[in-house]
Amino acid sequence: MKICITTSGQDMDAQVDPRFGRAQAFIIFDTESGDWQLLANSVNLNAVQGAGIQTAQMLAKAGVSAVLTGHCGPKAFRVLDAAGIKVYSGVSGGVSEAVEAFKNGQLSAAGGPDVQGHWQ
Amino acid sequence: MKIAVASGKGGTGKTTISTNLARVLSGSHKVQYLDCDVEEPNAHLFLHPQITSRRDAGVLVPQIDESICTSCGKCAEFCYFNAIACLANTTITFHELCHGCGGCAMVCPERAITEIERPIGVIECGISGEIEFVHGRLNIGEAISVPLIRQVIGHARPDRVVIMDAPPGTACPVVGTLKGADKAVLVAEPTAFGLHDLTLAMDLIRELSLPCGVFINQFDIGDDRVERFCEANDIPIWGRLAHDRRIAEAYSRGMLAVDAVPEAAASFESLASELLRGGGL
Structure with missing residues (x-):
């Protein structure tokens, strides 16, 4: 399965970006092959609003099944949920460590957004 | 002729200037007052209009089949x-x-998309003496005010001198208000903060190519930095109002300065005549 980790860097040695919609970039990691690729977020990073919505849509198109991130708001969560993507919020530290924790079943999927939207 | 009263900074006296200006102009012209600060409309506290009509205002949103x-x-x-x-x-x-x-x-x-109306606020119309009054009230929790501001401006009548009380700042709600105006009065205080935010407002005004002048509120406090800025940038100063405790006292009672302080009336009459001199009224 493909999973997505929000990152403030460029590779597996980078840190997890606590932001979802406006994360610097995404690492799309294939849990079967161990391959990964970097997905830029330049467009959504500069969105006037609704960055989380568009990021969620982009990740759905990329075919990921799970997202590992720091925080996820209500609008992004709604889109991810509708796309059948599991959200693992509260993740911090290194990207590789986050992937290991996920593979070892140490993370649990969030039942809802963990932060308020920017408009509330 | 639509005149917007704006300022980069909040609390510089936009409503004080626009309500008093409207009152003074209404002595010689047919005046309409539009309170475009739909997030916190307050001109009604000073003009005390009798509200004669009220309707829901909405924005069209998509419904997908x-x-x-x-x-x-x-x-x-x-x-x-x-x-x-x-x-x-x-x-x-x-x-x-x-x-x-x-x-x-x-x-x-x-x-597959049809547009349905989503309510975002109300528009109230009324009359305050000789002044026709319109304001919008955005629903609490609503983030987008520009569609409501546009609808308030949509009430502007071509045969009236229209005074538009703009929201503070230089963001979308102000742009939405200024786009509907023919000229703008920028209210500024002669302080460091006042000049900083006047500079931002001037950048916006230039972007919109809107004729404008500055009205200095409480001109006798602070220093001369706003005057110097206007002189250096060829911005006309259309009026000055003195710092006067009696104006603040009148304000706190919901009274217009021109009704409470005779000297204040002269300041607004000179502003009115500067605006009239520009023609088109």
């Missing part, structure tokens, strides 16, 4: 405000982010 939608994604791609997410098997809309431009319905090749 999922039985027709093919999830082609054209609507989501079009939406500048990211209010639509298109997934493989469903298209999700976020009405609270929608500005109601209608573009999604236009680009939908399947005609």
Whole structure:
């Protein structure tokens, strides 16, 4: 399965970006092959609003099944949920460590957004 | 002729200047007052209009017929405000982010989108002495005010001198107000903060190519930095109002300065004549 980790860097040695919609970039990691690729977020990073919505849509198109991130708001969560993507919020530290924790079943999927939207 | 009263900074006296100006102008002209600060309208506290009509104001938002939608994604791609997410098997809309431009319905090749009205506030019209009064009240919790501001401005009558009380700042609500104006009065205080925010407001005014002048509120406090800025940038100073405790006292009782302080009336009469001198009124 493909999973997505929000990152403030460029590779597996980078840190997890606590932001979802406006994360610097995404690492799309294939849990079967161990391959990964970097997905830029330049467009959504500069969105006037609704960055989380568009990021969620982009990740759905990329075919990921799970997202590992720091925080996820209500609008992004709604889109991810509708796309059948599991959200693992509260993740911090290194990207590789986050992937290991996920593979070892140490993370649990969030039942809802963990932060308020920017408009509330 | 529509005159917007704006300022980069909040609390510089936009409502004080615009309500008193409206009162003074109403002695010689047919005046209409539009309170465009729909997030916190307060001109009614000073003009005490009798409200004669009230109607709900809304914004048109998309409703997607999922039985027709093919999830082609054209609507989501079009939406500048990211209010639509298109997934493989469903298209999700976020009405609270929608500005109601209608573009999604236009680009939908399947005609799966119809526009429905979502209420965002109310518009109240009334009369205050000789002044026709209109203001908008945005619903609490609502993030998008420009569609309501546009509807308030839509009430402007061509045969009136229209005074528009703008929201503070230099962001979208102010741009939305100034776009509907023919000229602008920028209210500034002669302080470091006042000059800083006047500079921002001037940048916006230049961007919009709007004729404008500055009105210095409490001109006798602070220093001469705002005057020097206006002189250096060829911005006319259309009036000055002195710092006067009696004006503040009148304000706190919901009274107009021109009714309470005779000297204040002269300041607004000179502002009115500067505006009239520009022609077009």
